[in-house]
Amino acid sequence: MKAxxxxxxxxxxxxxxxxxxxxxxxxxxxxLKGVLEGFIDGILILTEQGxxxxxxxxxxxxxxxxxxxxxxxxxxPEEIWRVCQSLIESRDLFPDRKMTIESEISKGDSIDFxxxxxxxxLEQIERxxxxxxxxxxxxxLQRIVINDAYLYNxxxxxxxxxLLYRANYSYKEIADKLYITLNTVKKHMKNxxxxxxxxxxxxx
Numbered sequence: 364m365k366a367x368x369x370x371x372x373x374x375x376x377x378x379x380x381x382x383x384x385x386x387x388x389x390x391x392x393x394x395l396k397g398v399l400e401g402f403i404d405g406i407l408i409l410t411e412q413g414x415x416x417x418x419x420x421x422x423x424x425x426x427x428x429x430x431x432x433x434x435x436x437x438x439x440p441e442e443i444w445r446v447c448q449s450l451i452e453s454r455d456l457f458p459d460r461k462m463t464i465e466s467e468i469s470k471g472d473s474i475d476f477x478x479x480x481x482x483x484x485l486e487q488i489e490r491x492x493x494x495x496x497x498x499x500x501x502x503x504l505q506r507i508v509i510n511d512a513y514l515y516n517x518x519x520x521x522x523x524x525x526l527l528y529r530a531n532y533s534y535k536e537i538a539d540k541l542y543i544t545l546n547t548v549k550k551h552m553k554n555x556x557x558x559x560x561x562x563x564x565x566x567x
Contacts, residue, residue: 403506405497408483411451411490413439425476425497429468442468443478447493450480467500475500504529515558524551 405422429440450464463481483494512522527537
């Protein structure tokens with residue numbers, strides 16, 4: 364996604380002020396809070412001005428990882444706020460469409476996230492809010508591989524090979540990463556595909 368060249372400054376909302384605003388403007392039930400905290404993905408609810416109304420624990424951790432050391436006073440990292448701005452600007456271009464803006468954030472140090480932003484209407488607030496979903500791609504992939512390992516009865520080493528393969532590592536890169544030979548990687552992948560095929564045959 365292209366960054367906006369005329370993007371306004373990232374809102375500077377102190378944490379204490381955001382918490383007070385959330386308590387004043389939204390009377391969220393314990394059930395709803397529990398649901399938001401139960402999401403595996405990070406969930407942020409923001410106003411159009413960038414004021415943080417709610418962040419579950421996963422979102423808080425992700426924002427902490429993305430936030431620059433020099434930018435600790437901003438609760439919402441710059442990369443996330445840019446995606447939010449794109450949704451805000453799209454409303455003027457497509458007023459009758461329900462839009463969802465999606466982008467990816469990669470930092471090159473195992474920080475790889477998918478960001479989705481859409482409008483959320485809350486009864487307690489007159490203007491629509493921004494619902495931001497933050498998916499940690501690495502953790503999502505780990506969950507998929509753990510599920511695959513259980514379904515296909517993979518060994519721990521096969522699980523490691525399968526994780527790297529699903530993360531788009533080449534056979535040679537997998538061998539280097541796990542300190543095994545290329546032939547060993549090929550052998551593990553052959554076993555994995557055989558187990559997956561056997562499972563698919565049982566399902567038919």
